[in-house]
Amino acid sequence: MATIRPFRGLRYSDKAGALEKLTAPPYDVLSPEQRDEYAARSPFNVVHLTLPESQPDDRSKYIKYARSAALLAEWRRQQDLTPESKPAFYRYNQWFQIPNVPDRFDRTALIALIKTEPYEKGIVLPHEQTFPKHKEDRLRILEATRAHLECIFGLFEDPNRSIHSAITAAPAAARIDTGSDDGVRHSLEPINDPAATQELSSLLADRKVWIADGHHRYETACTFREGLGPRDGLIAEDFMMMALSSMSDPGLVLLPTHRIVNNLPVSRDELVSRLQPHFDLKEADPSHVIPLIEQLRDHGKMAFGLALGGRDGLVLVEKDPSALAAMVPGDFSVALKKLDVSILHSVVFEQLLGVNGHDAISYTRDAHEAIHMAGHGSAAFLMNPPTVDDMRTIALGGEKMPQKSTYYYPKILSGLVLWSLNDFA
Numbered sequence: 001m002a003t004i005r006p007f008r009g010l011r012y013s014d015k016a017g018a019l020e021k022l023t024a025p026p027y028d029v030l031s032p033e034q035r036d037e038y039a040a041r042s043p044f045n046v047v048h049l050t051l052p053e054s055q056p057d058d059r060s061k062y063i064k065y066a067r068s069a070a071l072l073a074e075w076r077r078q079q080d081l082t083p084e085s086k087p088a089f090y091r092y093n094q095w096f097q098i099p100n101v102p103d104r105f106d107r108t109a110l111i112a113l114i115k116t117e118p119y120e121k122g123i124v125l126p127h128e129q130t131f132p133k134h135k136e137d138r139l140r141i142l143e144a145t146r147a148h149l150e151c152i153f154g155l156f157e158d159p160n161r162s163i164h165s166a167i168t169a170a171p172a173a174a175r176i177d178t179g180s181d182d183g184v185r186h187s188l189e190p191i192n193d194p195a196a197t198q199e200l201s202s203l204l205a206d207r208k209v210w211i212a213d214g215h216h217r218y219e220t221a222c223t224f225r226e227g228l229g230p231r232d233g234l235i236a237e238d239f240m241m242m243a244l245s246s247m248s249d250p251g252l253v254l255l256p257t258h259r260i261v262n263n264l265p266v267s268r269d270e271l272v273s274r275l276q277p278h279f280d281l282k283e284a285d286p287s288h289v290i291p292l293i294e295q296l297r298d299h300g301k302m303a304f305g306l307a308l309g310g311r312d313g314l315v316l317v318e319k320d321p322s323a324l325a326a327m328v329p330g331d332f333s334v335a336l337k338k339l340d341v342s343i344l345h346s347v348v349f350e351q352l353l354g355v356n357g358h359d360a361i362s363y364t365r366d367a368h369e370a371i372h373m374a375g376h377g378s379a380a381f382l383m384n385p386p387t388v389d390d391m392r393t394i395a396l397g398g399e400k401m402p403q404k405s406t407y408y409y410p411k412i413l414s415g416l417v418l419w420s421l422n423d424f425a
Contacts, residue, residue: 001123001206002156003115005239006087006197008425009190009417010147011176016044016080019178023186023415026150027051028134028216044080046415050141050149065144072145072420083423088190089197090417091172092243095185096410098253100291107251107410109243110167110200111151111188111417114209116221116240124154125208125395129403130215138220147420148221151241151412152214155388156207158246163203167246170196176416184410188417209244210395212408236424243412247388255409256383258370259344260362264379265354268308271379274352278324279304279316286313286371289382297384302340304348305382309375318343327351335393339386341405348381363404 012022021042024030027050030038038047052068054061075081090111097104117123141149158164172189179185191197211218221240228237245252266274275281284292289305292315296303302321306314318324321338328337328346336342349355364370370380386406394401 002204002209003234004112004201004204004244006089006192006201007113007239007241007419008084008087008423009090009111009419010076010081010083010423011417012044012415013079013082015078016075017042019176019415022046023178023180023413024050025180025411026214026414029411044075046149046418049145049418050414052141062140065140068141069144069146072147072149076420081418083420084190084192086192087197087425088173088192089170089200091167091170091189091191092412092416093187094251094410094413096183096253098255098409105251105253107245107249107253108164108168109153109245109412110191110204111241111243112200112204113239113419114154114242114244115234115238116218116225118222123208124218125210126215126218127210127212127391127395127401128215128405129400130219134216135220135223138217139223142220142224145420146422147418148217148241149418150214150217150414151243151417152217153212153408153412154209154214154242154244155212155247155252156204156209156244157392158207158248161246161248163200163207164246164249166200166203170200178413178416180410180413182410184413186413186416204244209242210247210392212245212391212406213411214242236421239424241417241419247392252388253409254385254388255365255407256367256385257363257365257404257407258367258383259381260364260370260373261349261353261355261379261381262360262362263377268312271353272314275316275348278319278347278352280319282315282317284313284315285311286374286380286382287311289313289315290367293382293384302338302343303384304340304344305380307371307374307380307382309378313371333394333397333399335390335397336399336401339390339394339401339405340383341386341402344381344383345402358403365407365409 024038052064092109175189177187225237286307293303302318304316325337374380
């Protein structure tokens, strides 16, 4: 099954400065303005590598990737980034809170190298569709740097939480701590005791791994490896970094991703007319919609919130779940057809409203931002998240959810540990 191994990670030295100024969220959640703000914090901030800038005099759009590679090499020469003295796993903890929940969560992951496998082997499983243009960008930067600059997130089954317990109990070296702008606290501890690394490798060897976050980067790594053709034995290009968490981790949290239809093609009256045969519609102030749809979900009902601008909002409650699922086209499983995101995209957007194409829809994880974006012809559809079991079931069946169906919070912080393929041993 899964082949994982410890590795000599690249980590910032004290010479580079305080970690708060060096780390950043993953490349794909940063706007250009946010990228520039992180870049201004330090000349060694990780975004200089993960999101290199083009310059006005660049002769090619690909020069920026060479710039990232040159910068990585320079930081190593200057010892701003230094390799671990011996191979290690890394225990990674994140402490955080989520809106309207008083509890404080703690999510634990084991950062390791994992051997990339084609999806058809059933060892590493996707659950979400991807955007091709994003994969080309990541492939260019991987080819140029020969390094995995960020860590993707994976999950494994662990019904009795035994592997989770082994990860938390493993002896580790000195811990580093830092915070991120979203209020999350992060810690990283190298686990380099040979007996401990061997035990963890063995425990995970018979597990399938579900990609929770980072499909684009995983598929990029597979493409990168395939380009080399058959080789004898294991090579560096077989592997990439992944943070692995137990599906039974009490700190595992899924949040919704809300949809904004940028130019609603029908009037409000026509919108209501088209939705009414399939949903019970209840007027509600948009600021009250999220608690309402959460309550309905807890009572087994599928529901969406709809913000139309100002205080104009609706709650959409399914009338006949089986009838709605039957409207989803294609030879898909009932489990996939019944998902909120499947109904919203295939039935509400495409069939009822005539909204087609990725460019017609924007996404945000912030409900307040979604509500603020509604109005003047735009409408925000507020969602409940799918469950971890939904993701597991869909992936085991060899299917994929629509893009941006899941949002595991918090994101894996970039810059705590990197891995260069040149350090493979």
